[in-house]
Amino acid sequence: MQKIRIKYFHDDMEKLTYIDGKSDWIDLRAAEDVEMKAGEFKLVPLGIAMELPKGYEAHVVPRSSTYKNFGIIQTNHMGVIDESYCGDNDQWFFPAYALRDTKIGKGDRICQFRIMEHQPAILFEETDSLDHEDRGGIGSTGRR
Numbered sequence: 001m002q003k004i005r006i007k008y009f010h011d012d013m014e015k016l017t018y019i020d021g022k023s024d025w026i027d028l029r030a031a032e033d034v035e036m037k038a039g040e041f042k043l044v045p046l047g048i049a050m051e052l053p054k055g056y057e058a059h060v061v062p063r064s065s066t067y068k069n070f071g072i073i074q075t076n077h078m079g080v081i082d083e084s085y086c087g088d089n090d091q092w093f094f095p096a097y098a099l100r101d102t103k104i105g106k107g108d109r110i111c112q113f114r115i116m117e118h119q120p121a122i123l124f125e126e127t128d129s130l131d132h133e134d135r136g137g138i139g140s141t142g143r144r
């Protein structure tokens with residue numbers, strides 16, 4: 001088991017739970033009641049900060065049911081939490097765009113995250129030709 005040091009910003013928040021065997025993505029909750037009008041953007045606080053393991057980052061995505069339940073989408077599509085984002089005030093946020101008037105309750109599970117190892121260090125080596133056949137662009141393999 002990998003240990004992660006976590007700070008909760010509110011005493012009455014439900015603690016994160018890792019449900020072994022079902023999914024290794026961990027649900028995150030809104031840390032306050034949020035009301036949004038259609039077309040509004042808001043950074044919804046998630047009420048936690050973490051010290052990620054060395055060599056890891058975290059990826060945050062919406063739950064599949066988030067749009068159905070709340071009518072919001074995540075504006076960055078996938079949030080990347082850097083390893084260096086580990087200060088006492090580095091609270092995680094969910095950037096939300098509302099497509100309808102909506103209410104999110106404190107404690108509602110709106111997104112999920114997992115940790116991922118960093119990619120290897122990369123050195124770009126410039127060339128005039130990559131010496132491979134073109135694959136063909138977006139949609140080039142057709143619809144069926």
Ligand SMILES: O=c1ccn([C@H]2C[C@H](O)[C@@H](COP(=O)(O)OP(=O)(O)OP(=O)(O)O)O2)c(=O)[nH]1
Nearest residue numbers: 060076078079080081082085091092093094095
């Ligand atoms: O959905 C997200 C995405 C990011 N973050 C936090 C963690 C991350 O480490 C930090 C910066 O994110 P990123 O580098 O993606 O944002 P940026 O727009 O490039 O800002 P910065 O100038 O701070 O790098 O913001 C969140 O809380 N939620």
